[in-house]
Amino acid sequence: MTLGLVAAGCAIGTAVPTHVSAAVSDADFETLKEQVQQMSGELQSLKQTNQLDQQTIQQLQQQLGETQTLATNAVQKAEAAAQPQPLPRVPIDEATVNHNFQILGDAEFQFSKANGQNAAFSLADFAPIFLYRGGDNVLFEAGFDFILQNNGGTPGTSTDSNPANPPGDTTPTANGTGYTTTINLSFAQLDYVMSDYVTLCVGDLLLPLGTYSERSAGWLNKFPDNPLAVDALIPGTGIGAELRGAIPVGDSGKFINYAVYGVNGPGSADGTGNAAQLDIAGGNVGFTSNGGMANLHGKPDGGGRLGIFLPFKPHCDLELGISAQSGEWDNAGNHLWTAGVFDAALHLGSSLEIKGEYIQTQYGSDDLGAVRQQGWWIQAGYKLAGLNLELPVINNVELVGRFDSLQNGYDSVNGNNLFDFNTRRYSAGYIYYITTALLFEGDYEFLNSNDPSQVNQFILQLSYGF
């Protein structure tokens, strides 16, 4: 349009002849002049508009370029985002993991010197406990005992921390050579926590006859060997089922705990009811003539424990318990084997611990009538840290002492000592806590016994709980 007006003005200027202008009147001239001036103004306006349009176009082109750049970047980013990227590994909260497997346990190494024998490294023991937790209420636990023992034997060192081993561990393997490796399944049980007050346990159970059997792992015990009566008189484990739990009394930390169970109890080594054939730990389970596994006399043992825990203040508490087990032991089912255990443990401050058990058993027999056996043990430990001497070595030492007694048998029919073995043992020793889990122990055991296999001895042990 602008160009058209300019062209029109030019055309008018050139198309009108000179001679014609001469003939133009002043009015016409003025009119034409105004028209030319008007067109000139319009031309200037159009030029200005054109400049503005050019600026606008440039701005739009610039904005278009920026938009194109942004679009290109966005496309590149989108393409990059579309590429598969490895996700960073974020550590999960382990507490939320529903299942868990782990290994606990202990290991012991012993050096001993018994009267009449040379000093020797006598034992290496590895006792792992496998725990598998399924959810919040199910736990499977199994303990094993791998023992490498010097066949030279060390009388009286029932060093095995596994209470399931049959009595007789204290019998020396006299004049042996080399070493013997044994592997025992100490226990294997499935625990199902049914409620806050009841837990069902099934399997090869650690029996709550007293508390020692359940809490006797090598590094838990303050002595390198077990009390005589625990090894000789009661089984450590039994295959069966158990209900157990604890019930708070008031709100001050006191509680009552209980356990009731049925297990395959002691059996007869040869099936007869003769007194000497009682097999405490053997269990009255075996293969019948048709190849099936059966309880040989058809009736399991029943047992239970009732205990009470009384805390007086932190680190001061008393735990008392009474437990019993009874059942037929011979294949004919004519005789009962019965055991009763009274246990007590006292903590006075963080340094002093006293605990003990009294064990009594009785069983009928074909040949000797009722046979009564009994024994008891009491031990005390005092951590020298309680003296506040501020001496590092002294503070890591605990002094321990134990007295235990075993009367192996009494014939109530004839009034005779059946097996005529009566032993009293006095043990004194120490524990040096290298760490809370690594213990260097030692004790000397004085024996007063008519059992020739029981002699004085000195034992050093390094034990580690993991």
Add this chain to the structure above:
Amino acid sequence: MNKPKQLKTLIRTPLALVIAAMAMGALASALYSAEPAGTAPDIGSASSQTNSIESVTNSPDAKPVVAKTEISGAELYSMHCNRCHPERYPTERTAAQWKTIMLHMQVRANIPAGQARQILKYLQDNSGR
């Protein structure tokens, strides 16, 4: 050994053990009560509605003030662990491992479930990871 003598022994031994247990309880109680008032925490009260340690402070001009303190998970941990073995450091295990171990200990040592949960919380709060 004749029968009457054996019977006497069988009667005397459990009786002596019961007396010994009672003596231990009495000794513990005596030691507990011998602590200076106001400094000795008391776990013996069954009247409290929560797990609590009560201490009584006697003042010449004021009535005894009973201050209650809950038994913490740490105290329960120390109390129960020492029944069998030295305490282990909470940092030795992870939170998930402690959960498994506490289930094991709850069953093995017959620890009340509520106390076991308190101990577990303490252990997990202070666990290695």
